[in-house]
Amino acid sequence: xPEPRIGVVGATGAVGTVTLECLRERGYxxxxxxxxxxxxxxxxxxxxxxEATPEALSxxxxxxxxxxxxxxxxxxxxxxxxxxxxICVDKSSAYRLEPGxxxxxxxxxxxxxxEHDGILANPNCCTIPxxxxxxxxxxxxxxxxxxxxxxxxxxGAGARAMERLRATEPGDADLAMDWDYDGEEFDEEAxxxxxxxxxxxxxxxxxxxxxxxxxxxxxHAESVWVETGEPLAPDRARELLGAALTLDDFPTPGRAAGRxxxxxxxxxxxxxxxxxxxFLVVCDNLRKGAALNAIQIAELLLxxxxxx
Amino acid sequence: xPEPRIGVVGATGAVGTVTLECLRERGYxxxxxxxxxxxxxxxxxxxxxxEATPEALSxxxxxxxxxxxxxxxxxxxxxxxxxxxxICVDKSSAYRLEPGxxxxxxxxxxxxxxEHDGILANPNCCTIPxxxxxxxxxxxxxxxxxxxxxxxxxxGAGARAMERLRATEPGDADLAMDWDYDGEEFDEEAxxxxxxxxxxxxxxxxxxxxxxxxxxxxxHAESVWVETGEPLAPDRARELLGAALTLDDFPTPGRAAGRxxxxxxxxxxxxxxxxxxxFLVVCDNLRKGAALNAIQIAELLLxxxxxx
Numbered sequence: 001x002p003e004p005r006i007g008v009v010g011a012t013g014a015v016g017t018v019t020l021e022c023l024r025e026r027g028y029x030x031x032x033x034x035x036x037x038x039x040x041x042x043x044x045x046x047x048x049x050x051e052a053t054p055e056a057l058s059x060x061x062x063x064x065x066x067x068x069x070x071x072x073x074x075x076x077x078x079x080x081x082x083x084x085x086x087i088c089v090d091k092s093s094a095y096r097l098e099p100g101x102x103x104x105x106x107x108x109x110x111x112x113x114x115e116h117d118g119i120l121a122n123p124n125c126c127t128i129p130x131x132x133x134x135x136x137x138x139x140x141x142x143x144x145x146x147x148x149x150x151x152x153x154x155x156g157a158g159a160r161a162m163e164r165l166r167a168t169e170p171g172d173a174d175l176a177m178d179w180d181y182d183g184e185e186f187d188e189e190a191x192x193x194x195x196x197x198x199x200x201x202x203x204x205x206x207x208x209x210x211x212x213x214x215x216x217x218x219x220h221a222e223s224v225w226v227e228t229g230e231p232l233a234p235d236r237a238r239e240l241l242g243a244a245l246t247l248d249d250f251p252t253p254g255r256a257a258g259r260x261x262x263x264x265x266x267x268x269x270x271x272x273x274x275x276x277x278x279f280l281v282v283c284d285n286l287r288k289g290a291a292l293n294a295i296q297i298a299e300l301l302l303x304x305x306x307x308x
Numbered sequence: 309x310p311e312p313r314i315g316v317v318g319a320t321g322a323v324g325t326v327t328l329e330c331l332r333e334r335g336y337x338x339x340x341x342x343x344x345x346x347x348x349x350x351x352x353x354x355x356x357x358x359e360a361t362p363e364a365l366s367x368x369x370x371x372x373x374x375x376x377x378x379x380x381x382x383x384x385x386x387x388x389x390x391x392x393x394x395i396c397v398d399k400s401s402a403y404r405l406e407p408g409x410x411x412x413x414x415x416x417x418x419x420x421x422x423e424h425d426g427i428l429a430n431p432n433c434c435t436i437p438x439x440x441x442x443x444x445x446x447x448x449x450x451x452x453x454x455x456x457x458x459x460x461x462x463x464g465a466g467a468r469a470m471e472r473l474r475a476t477e478p479g480d481a482d483l484a485m486d487w488d489y490d491g492e493e494f495d496e497e498a499x500x501x502x503x504x505x506x507x508x509x510x511x512x513x514x515x516x517x518x519x520x521x522x523x524x525x526x527x528h529a530e531s532v533w534v535e536t537g538e539p540l541a542p543d544r545a546r547e548l549l550g551a552a553l554t555l556d557d558f559p560t561p562g563r564a565a566g567r568x569x570x571x572x573x574x575x576x577x578x579x580x581x582x583x584x585x586x587f588l589v590v591c592d593n594l595r596k597g598a599a600l601n602a603i604q605i606a607e608l609l610l611x612x613x614x615x616x
Contacts, residue, residue, distance in 0.1 A: 145580045149457030149531040151483055151520060162479070170476050171525040174562030175459055184576050206580035210531040210588065212459060214522045217479040223457040223518040225533075254482030268492050272453045272514035280518065 004302055007062045007086065009034040009052050009077065010069035011044060014159040015091060019066055019291040020044060026295065032062070052077055058084035064298050067091055068290065082118035087301055089120045089294040096121040096195055103198050106296045107244065108135045113300040120297050124188070125156050125289030126211075126220055127195040129262045129281045133224065136240040137277070138200060142229030144275070146207045148192065151214045151221040153253055156285050165215055173215030186211050219253020220285040228275045237277050238267045251282040259284055260292055312610055315370040315394065317342040317360050317385065318377035319352060322467040323399060327374055327599040328352060334603065340370070360385055366392035372606050375399055376598065390426035395609055397428045397602040404429040404503055411506050414604045415552065416443045421608040428605050432496070433464050433597030434519075434528055435503040437570045437589045441532065444548040445585070446508060450537030452583070454515045456500065459522045459529040461561055464593050473523055481523030494519050527561020528593040536583045545585050546575045559590040567592055568600055 006023065010016040011033035023031050033044050034052035042049050050056060052073075057065065058080040065081040067074050067090045074094040081088050095101045102112040103121045108131045113120060123131070126148075134143055154165040157178055165173065179186035189209040197203050238247065241264045248255060251263035262283040270276025283289050314331060318324040319341035331339050341352050342360035350357050358364060360381075365373065366388040373389040375382050375398045382402040389396050403409045410420040411429045416439045421428060431439070434456075442451055462473040465486055473481065487494035497517040505511050546555065549572045556563060559571035570591040578584025591597050 147455060147533055147578070147580065149518070151459070151522065165478050168478050170473050170478050170481060170523065171470070173478060173481075173524055174527075175522065175524060175529055175560045177558050177560075208533065208578045208580045208584070208586055210457070210574070210586060212529070212531065214459065214483065215478065215524065216481060216483060216522075219482075221483055221520070223520065225455055225516065250485050252483045252485075266518070270455070270516045272455065272516045276516070278516055278518060 003030045004028070004063040005061060006031045007034055007057065007065040007081070008032070009057070009065055009067045011035050011049060012039045012042070013068055014155050014162060015068035015286055015290045017044070018286040019068060019294065020047070022287065022292050022295055054080040057081040057086070060084045062086040065089070066294050066298065078119060087116070087120070087298065088118060089122055089297050091122040091290055091294055093124065093191055095119055096123060096191070097198060103195060104297045105131050105199060105293060106300055107132055109199050109201070110300050113297055122290065122294040122297060123195045123199065124191045125285040126150055126152065126192050126222060127199065128289050128293050129220065129283040130192065130222055130224065131196055131199045132245060132262050133241060133264055133279065133281045134196070134200060134226065136244045137226060137228060137232065137237060138202070140236070140240055141232040141275070143202070143205060143226055144229050145227040146196070146205065147225040148207070148209045149223045150209070150211045151216070152211065153214065153216045153219050153285055155218050156220060157213065162217060165217060168215070176213040177211065178213055179211065185209070216253045218257040218284055218286060219282055220289055221251070221253055221280060221282040224279055224281060225270050226277045227273055228277065231275050232277065234267055234269050234277060241267060241279070245281070251280055253282060256282045256284050260287055262288055311338045312336070312371040313369060314339045315342055315365065315373040315389070316340070317365070317373055317375045319343050319357060320347045320350070321376055322463050322470060323376035323594055323598045325352070326594040327376060327602065328355070330595065330600050330603055362388040365389040365394070368392045370394040373397070374602050374606065386427060395424070395428070395606065396426060397430055397605050399430040399598055399602055401432065401499055403427055404431060404499070405506060411503060412605045413439050413507060413601060414608055415440055417507050417509070418608050421605055430598065430602040430605060431503045431507065432499045433593040434458055434460065434500050434530060435507065436597050436601050437528065437591040438500065438530055438532065439504055439507045440553060440570050441549060441572055441587065441589045442504070442508060442534065444552045445534060445536060445540065445545060446510070448544070448548055449540040449583070451510070451513060451534055452537050453535040454504070454513065455533040456515070456517045457531045458517070458519045459524070459531070460519065461522065461524045461527050461593055463526050464528060465521065470525060473525060476523070484521040485519065486521055487519065493517070524561045526565040526592055526594060527590055528597055529559070529561055529588060529590040532587055532589060533578050534585045535581055536585065539583050540585065542575055542577050542585060549575060549587070553589070559588055561590060564590040564592050568595055570596055
């Protein structure tokens with residue numbers, strides 16, 4: 001297979017820089033960095049940032065584009081890259097819920113990736129670990145009901161939020177709910193619910209989410225309660241989750257940061273209902289929660305090309 | 309009523325210093341500070357710390373003792389203060405679940421305070437806001453089932469944990485689960501469940517708790533899911549909770565810190581079940597979560613004496 005020509009769009013952001021890092025770690029060498037006019041010309045390691053213009057992205061010299069820009073910018077630029085012949089994996093929420101566009105976590109619904117028409121969507125950074133944990137439980141016992149409380153790191157809100165946290169006195173940091181609000185729930189909560197339903201292909205799965213931002217730099221944690229349709233002993237759930245994810249007695253963001261895998265632990269009975277389970281799932285929100293998952297989606301297709 | 313003679317035992321700790329502050333704010337002037345031999349002789353404002361010996365506490369010159377020391381020290385010292393004739397409000401977990409010892413949140417079960425035999429117990433810092441929120445919902449519609457995810461501040465783990473957080477680079481802070489663990493749940497989770505059942509006088513109430521320490525200095529937050537026995541519209545729940553607590557659209561530890569009241573917000577339907585509600589409750593864990601609640605318990609009895 002010829003080396004794929006990869007464009008990273010939004011390369012200077014929190015997820016973009018980790019995307020470049022993950023690509024390097026995985027041995028990709030034909031990589032170009034794109035960002036806004038403001039950042040064009042700056043250096044990122046041995047790359048010079050190019051301006052992400054419609055012309056540059058549609059020029060036909062890219063096989064794959066990994067987008068980590070805002071939703072509006074994605075809507076504007078992604079179609080140009082598709083026109084130029086690149087497969088686009090978009091990390092914004094622009095296309096995630098659009099019918100016909102695959103929303104993919106490779107380990108959960110990787111087979112959907114091949115149904116793309118140029119665009120694939122990367123889920124929200126909380127959706128990826130959540131669906132990764134729910135899938136094996138659903139396959140074994142069916143999922144009837146899910147409740148999730150999130151502990152989301154500052155880096156999920158971008159590079160500027162990370163700078164703000166770095167500049168805060170530790171004692172002054174507060175919890176926050178820095179998402180758009182419709183009077184009832186945050187858009188972040190609606191995303192986590194709708195994306196989980198789409199990925200698991202359970203459009204009516206009842207899910208209640210409570211999102212919170214915590215003063216931690218990297219790593220999203222989620223405290224999850226699940227009711228299964230059939231009984232599922234905690235020991236069996238531990239086996240199933242251990243086969244899909246990495247078991248950890250006390251998974252925290254600090255333990256997950258910098259790792260590619262998803263940590264799961266504290267798997268126990270939820271004694272308030274018949275078939276209740278509770279557990280904690282944590283991952284590096286910039287890697288498996290964003291950059292790495294997007295690359296893994298692309299790799300499904302690169303592999304598919306080799307096979308074809 | 310003569311001015312009550314008050315001893316604060318454990319006066320140099322995180323809760324002890326706030327106890328002295330709350331007593332000052334409320335106009336008490338006959339206050340003595342007790343602590344371990346190591347701290348004896350040091351100054352706390354205009355008080356000189358006395359050693360908390362069995363002899364000093366049983367000398368008969370204290371009407372009220374407020375204890376904020378470890379469980380083992382409480383077990384050792386409280387009986388001496390009782391013997392000396394002081395009413396003791398203990399903030400450790402030593403006596404909380406002991407039959408016959410009132411475990412009191414004045415706004416929730418204040419009437420139980422009069423049943424004391426010298427010792428009253430102050431609940432865990434998460435139990436106080438949780439029961440304060442559950443009580444009006446239970447009175448209106450009955451509570452069938454509760455799930456709680458906590459976001460607990462460093463100060464809940466004492467003065468040393470606060471120093472550690474202050475010395476941490478903001479980017480390096482992690483979530484933590486710094487409680488004793490029996491392989492299934494933390495003692496903190498067991499406390500929150502059992503204390504809530506005792507205070508609400510619902511010994512079989514199903515409760516599932518997931519505790520987490522967050523790198524925030526002061527203020528515990530709890531994300532709560534409740535199923536009521538009878539239907540209860542979110543608007544009605546908002547009225548009930550607003551009458552008992554302080555409504556806040558986005559209650560965070562930073563907003564609750566330094567305040568005496570409990571903030572409650574994000575009251576909404578839990579769409580996963582018939583009679584489900586979700587909300588967020590936050591309070592200053594050192595004030596209403598500990599020091600202030602203990603003083604308010606004592607005030608129930610001081611008032612009772614005046615009335616008698």
